[in-house]
Amino acid sequence: MTDLWSYEMPSEGDGALSFPCLRGNAEANVPGKGFDAVLGRVRKQRGDLSGLLAEHGALLFRDLPLQSAEDFDAFIAAFGWPNFRYADSLSNAVRTNRTDRVFTANEAPRSVEIFLHHEMAQTPTYPSKLFFFCELAPDTGGETPVCRSDKLLERMREEQPMFVKRCEEEGLRYTNVMPAAADSASGQGRSWTDTLGTSNRGEAEQKLDQLAYAWSWLANGDLKVTTPVLPALRDLPDGSQAFFNQLIAAYQGWNDNRNKGEKSVTFGTGEAIDARDLALTSQLAEEVTEDLAWQQGDVVLLDNFMMMHGRRPFGGKRSILASLIGND
Numbered sequence: 598m599t600d601l602w603s604y605e606m607p608s609e610g611d612g613a614l615s616f617p618c619l620r621g622n623a624e625a626n627v628p629g630k631g632f633d634a635v636l637g638r639v640r641k642q643r644g645d646l647s648g649l650l651a652e653h654g655a656l657l658f659r660d661l662p663l664q665s666a667e668d669f670d671a672f673i674a675a676f677g678w679p680n681f682r683y684a685d686s687l688s689n690a691v692r693t694n695r696t697d698r699v700f701t702a703n704e705a706p707r708s709v710e711i712f713l714h715h716e717m718a719q720t721p722t723y724p725s726k727l728f729f730f731c732e733l734a735p736d737t738g739g740e741t742p743v744c745r746s747d748k749l750l751e752r753m754r755e756e757q758p759m760f761v762k763r764c765e766e767e768g769l770r771y772t773n774v775m776p777a778a779a780d781s782a783s784g785q786g787r788s789w790t791d792t793l794g795t796s797n798r799g800e801a802e803q804k805l806d807q808l809a810y811a812w813s814w815l816a817n818g819d820l821k822v823t824t825p826v827l828p829a830l831r832d833l834p835d836g837s838q839a840f841f842n843q844l845i846a847a848y849q850g851w852n853d854n855r856n857k858g859e860k861s862v863t864f865g866t867g868e869a870i871d872a873r874d875l876a877l878t879s880q881l882a883e884e885v886t887e888d889l890a891w892q893q894g895d896v897v898l899l900d901n902f903m904m905m906h907g908r909r910p911f912g913g914k915r916s917i918l919a920s921l922i923g924n925d
């Protein structure tokens with residue numbers, strides 16, 4: 598892959614990222630022409646780019662002439678993949694759409710850490726891939742941690758085989774309380790009306806029944822829901838498996854006025870998970886995690902089945918936009 602971008606192979610052990618960086622060159626940055634050329638190159642190389650993504654779980658595009666949400670939208674469209682609409686999802690996060698397919702990554706306050714997760718793996722429908730775009734890099738912190746779930750699972754099988762066995766055999770269930778009105782102070786603050794696309798209680802109940810959720814209304818108008826049993830592991834195309842779920846984020850991060858992390862996730866039977874197993878899994882994940890420090894204009898493409906992501910707290914302003922890809 599020459600021209601327009603140079604391709605840097607990941608190198609082990611030298612502190613470099615373990616996934617490829619496709620770095621734009623002078624030709625890519627010719628005013629007026631460079632951006633169209635980049636879009637043409639994506640269209641031509643999307644098969645190769647898909648192959649690289651399947652191998653490494655993530656691709657970083659750096660030094661390309663992307664400046665706005667509209668540029669980001671056009672860049673994503675060049676890949677020709679189906680859009681996965683945030684509005685149709687059961688995501689817990691508060692977000693704001695910037696274009697049809699581009700939205701703010703999460704409106705949670707900057708001091709809030711967003712823990713590692715596979716996007717929407719706590720719901721029955723999830724995207725296959727995600728794009729992130731750095732519109733504005735933060736002054737300090739704000740890295741996006743990324744973690745290969747297949748590698749995490751290998752470590753877990755060594756360190757906590759019985760726990761992995763139970764996750765595999767029993768699956769997981771998630772419980773959360775959705776507020777009646779959006780709570781932007783929380784990473785899980787999306788209202789039930791927005792999440793379920795209706796302000797009518799009967800319609801909300803009908804939708805939850807169709808999805809096989811258990812639910813109950815709280816006196817203050819909030820809605821408590823528990824998912825059906827969802828798998829904790831997922832087979833990857835190369836025959837390996839990933840720890841594909843929302844366990845770490847739910848346990849560590851689903852804490853707000855309505856929710857308590859350690860009560861948010863159980864085995865599929867409803868039985869509580871031992872806090873020591875949850876803590877060990879979180880620790881093993883940190884050991885295989887690397888932090889991506891953003892530069893303005895960066896685009897990252899993640900395979901949602903292989904790679905978890907999160908957000909470190911930050912100082913100053915930070916704007917990361919996101920877009921989701923459906924299943925082919």
Ligand code: FE2
Nearest residue numbers: 714715716906
């Ligand atoms: Fe996310």
